[in-house]
Amino acid sequence: MILSNKGELLKDTQSKTKALYIQPDENTNENEVNIELIRGFNRHRQAKYIEIFRQAKHEVCGMFRLKGIVTEEIDDIAKKFVKNGGKLRSIYSTNLDFRIMKDGKLKQADQNDFIKLCEAFQKSGEVVRLTKANIPNIAIFDKKIVFTN
Numbered sequence: 001m002i003l004s005n006k007g008e009l010l011k012d013t014q015s016k017t018k019a020l021y022i023q024p025d026e027n028t029n030e031n032e033v034n035i036e037l038i039r040g041f042n043r044h045r046q047a048k049y050i051e052i053f054r055q056a057k058h059e060v061c062g063m064f065r066l067k068g069i070v071t072e073e074i075d076d077i078a079k080k081f082v083k084n085g086g087k088l089r090s091i092y093s094t095n096l097d098f099r100i101m102k103d104g105k106l107k108q109a110d111q112n113d114f115i116k117l118c119e120a121f122q123k124s125g126e127v128v129r130l131t132k133a134n135i136p137n138i139a140i141f142d143k144k145i146v147f148t149n
Helices: 006-023 042-055 073-083 111-123
Strands: 058-066 089-093 100-101 105-108 127-131 140-141 145-148
Touching: 042 073, 042 145, 058 105, 073 089, 100 111, 111 127
Parallel strands: 058 089, 089 127
Antiparallel strands: 058 140, 100 105, 140 145
């Protein structure tokens, strides 16, 4: 069929596109939750992140701005993930807007702290890249679950 003008072409395209979205995908599970909104304090989001991380099997990719207090809580989970063959890749913003525990006290992080932190991540098997850009915090687990805040 040859369409004579752009309006007809647009209508034809819209009808084909609409049909794609109306028909259910054969691989879709109707009980699957596509979006989950977590309200509340940071500890709720952190707990959910750890839960999803523990369920990951093959790959975790992320972009992160270190902010607030940086802890090592996820390190053991990440080490186990890498030990079991998982790939862990991250891009970190080079900002220093976070605190760490030094000599039993919370202190503002400096460049040396940031470097030591990145070296520790790499030592545990993580592939680390750095950027000066103001990136969002986002992680993709096994190419199918996305976590952002």
